[in-house]
Amino acid sequence: xxxxxxxxxxxxxxxxxxxxxxxxxxxxxxxxxxxxxxxxxxxxxxxxxxxxxxxxxxxxxxxxxxxxxxxxxxxxxxxxxxxxxxxxxxxxxxxxxxxxxxxxxxxxxxxxxxxxxxxxxxxxxxxxxxxxxxxxxxxxxxxxxxxxxxxxxxxxxxxxxxxxxxxxxxxxxxxxxxxxxxxxxxxxxxxxxxxxxxxxxxxxxxxxxxxxxxxxxxxxxxxxxxxxxxxxxxxxxxxxxxxxxxxxxxxxxxxxxxxxxxxxxxxxxxxxxxxxxxxxxxxxxxxxxxxxxxxxxxxxxxxxxx
Amino acid sequence: xxxxxxxxxxxxxxxxxxxxxxxxxxxxxxxxxxxxxxxxxxxxxxxxxxxxxxxxxxxxxxxxxxxxxxxxxxxxxxxxxxxxxxxxxxxxxxxxxxxxxxxxxxxxxxxxxxxxxxxxxxxxxxxxxxxxxxxxxxxxxxxxxxxxxxxxxxxxxxxxxxxxxxxxxxxxxxxxxxxxxxxxxxxxxxxxxxxxxxxxxxxxxxxxxxxxxxxxxxxxxxxxxxx
Numbered sequence: 001x002x003x004x005x006x007x008x009x010x011x012x013x014x015x016x017x018x019x020x021x022x023x024x025x026x027x028x029x030x031x032x033x034x035x036x037x038x039x040x041x042x043x044x045x046x047x048x049x050x051x052x053x054x055x056x057x058x059x060x061x062x063x064x065x066x067x068x069x070x071x072x073x074x075x076x077x078x079x080x081x082x083x084x085x086x087x088x089x090x091x092x093x094x095x096x097x098x099x100x101x102x103x104x105x106x107x108x109x110x111x112x113x114x115x116x117x118x119x120x121x122x123x124x125x126x127x128x129x130x131x132x133x134x135x136x137x138x139x140x141x142x143x144x145x146x147x148x149x150x151x152x153x154x155x156x157x158x159x160x161x162x163x164x165x166x167x168x169x170x171x172x173x174x175x176x177x178x179x180x181x182x183x184x185x186x187x188x189x190x191x192x193x194x195x196x197x198x199x200x201x202x203x204x205x206x207x208x209x210x211x212x213x214x215x216x217x218x219x220x221x222x223x224x225x226x227x228x229x230x231x232x233x234x235x236x237x238x239x240x241x242x243x244x245x246x247x248x249x250x251x252x253x254x255x256x257x258x259x260x261x262x263x264x265x266x267x268x269x270x271x272x273x274x275x276x277x278x279x280x281x282x283x284x285x286x287x288x289x290x291x292x293x294x295x296x297x298x299x300x301x302x303x304x305x306x
Numbered sequence: 307x308x309x310x311x312x313x314x315x316x317x318x319x320x321x322x323x324x325x326x327x328x329x330x331x332x333x334x335x336x337x338x339x340x341x342x343x344x345x346x347x348x349x350x351x352x353x354x355x356x357x358x359x360x361x362x363x364x365x366x367x368x369x370x371x372x373x374x375x376x377x378x379x380x381x382x383x384x385x386x387x388x389x390x391x392x393x394x395x396x397x398x399x400x401x402x403x404x405x406x407x408x409x410x411x412x413x414x415x416x417x418x419x420x421x422x423x424x425x426x427x428x429x430x431x432x433x434x435x436x437x438x439x440x441x442x443x444x445x446x447x448x449x450x451x452x453x454x455x456x457x458x459x460x461x462x463x464x465x466x467x468x469x470x471x472x473x474x475x476x477x478x479x480x481x482x483x484x485x486x487x488x489x490x491x492x493x494x495x496x497x498x499x500x501x502x503x504x505x506x507x508x509x510x511x512x513x514x515x516x517x518x519x520x521x522x523x524x525x526x527x528x529x530x531x532x533x
Binding site for chain 2: 194195197198201202204205208209211212215216218219222223225226234235237238239240241242244245246247
């Protein structure tokens with residue numbers, strides 16, 4: 001059903017939309033699972049909502065979304081609610097229009113076309129954002145697809161079908177900060193210093209691994225070029241050379257001085273903290289000793305153990 | 307990166323034009339045009355065209371030397387050989403000076419004003435700074451910071467000139483070193499992660515053992531009191 005789109009529109013998706021859809025889905029799923037316990041696991045619920053944003057020329061930028069109730073009887077979304085929400089959003093964001101709708105699931109279905117057609121009177125070419133909630137650890141890109149509708153002639157009958165479009169993620173500074181924050185969540189219950197250190201180091205490790213693989217590719221390419229297997233491409237060589245000239249990135253006396261000073265300071269502080277810990281433990285030990293072994297000599301007025 | 311993209315079209319244009327020209331004088335004109343073009347800094351593609359090599363033996367061979375100078379040399383080289391090379395137009399002079407700055411920033415990150423003034427034969431600081439700002443940074447071939455108090459120019463990024471033959475080998479060496487360093491970093495990080503989790507495990511085991519001994523001691527006291 002989905003081939004690639006030919007309308008030439010570029011789509012920009014904000015992370016807020018993805019977080020909203022996933023949040024909506026998680027809430028609904030946890031509520032339905034909470035009620036029905038002890039029984040076969042129910043199929044994952046589908047959630048629906050509207051996406052809003054701005055369309056400038058050929059660029060469609062999807063900023064925000066809100067949730068809608070799906071009426072399984074009439075197979076349509078609640079129109080009065082959509083209108084009301086649109087009015088409210090217009091007051092705060094006068095530029096935003098309803099650009100389309102979203103849903104969850106693994107693939108676009110036939111019934112979705114009905115909803116899509118219903119929305120066509122608000123926006124003549126709505127977009128359909130589909131989030132795939134199944135977690136696939138091997139998958140590298142986001143499980144979000146954007147579909148547009150196109151009129152194709154199939155078996156002599158012009159029909160509307162969904163076609164995939166590519167999109168890019170666009171962030172505002174505030175969104176970037178929150179996404180960064182979520183990405184760096186440390187496990188708060190296994191909160192010992194060592195697991196946090198391990199998590200931090202693992203992050204660094206994966207970053208260096210990516211850098212390593214890219215340098216390896218470049219190295220391989222240059223060696224092949226030297227052996228003559230690949231024709232020399234001057235512009236690429238120039239860029240690589242300019243990159244290599246920037247190494248070493250920081251090397252000067254001042255850097256070394258500052259670095260060593262900070263390193264020494266950190267070590268000193270760790271040492272000092274350990275000292276304080278040890279001396280307080282000693283203090284407690286001595287107090288316990290005094291309390292335990294001192295009762296007899298107290299009457300005679302003799303001095304304490306220490 | 308942006309300079310490369312900007313240049314790619316210009317290079318293509320000149321290469322196409324040069325392959326169609328036949329006479330030496332028109333090729334000489336082409337070289338003059340290419341070397342004064344404001345956004346062209348890479349000449350090795352044009353240099354490698356067979357049409358141009360035929361200029362070598364003729365009386366216009368000065369032009370191919372000029373092209374080589376623009377590809378690999380600096381203002382100082384021009385001064386040294388100015389008898390042999392054709393007279394430069396002001397556009398070409400400007401370009402040669404820009405290329406000199408690029409060459410200088412290949413070796414040192416921090417270029418002192420004195421050195422720059424010497425290499426570029428610019429007499430006062432104001433002119434030097436104007437040259438650096440207008441002709442190097444705004445064109446995008448160099449990115450860096452001007453330190454007026456310290457009288458130096460710190461280069462963060464410089465576009466590359468054409469490569470001579472030996473440089474490919476040294477580039478591969480540098481890349482090899484970088485690769486080796488990042489490999490060692492990876493293994494060190496892995497070691498640290500293992501160490502951290504091992505220490506954590508040891509600590510927990512010790513805590514549990516200690517707790518076990520405390521519980522035992524408490525039980526013994528209880529029995530002593532009763533018995």
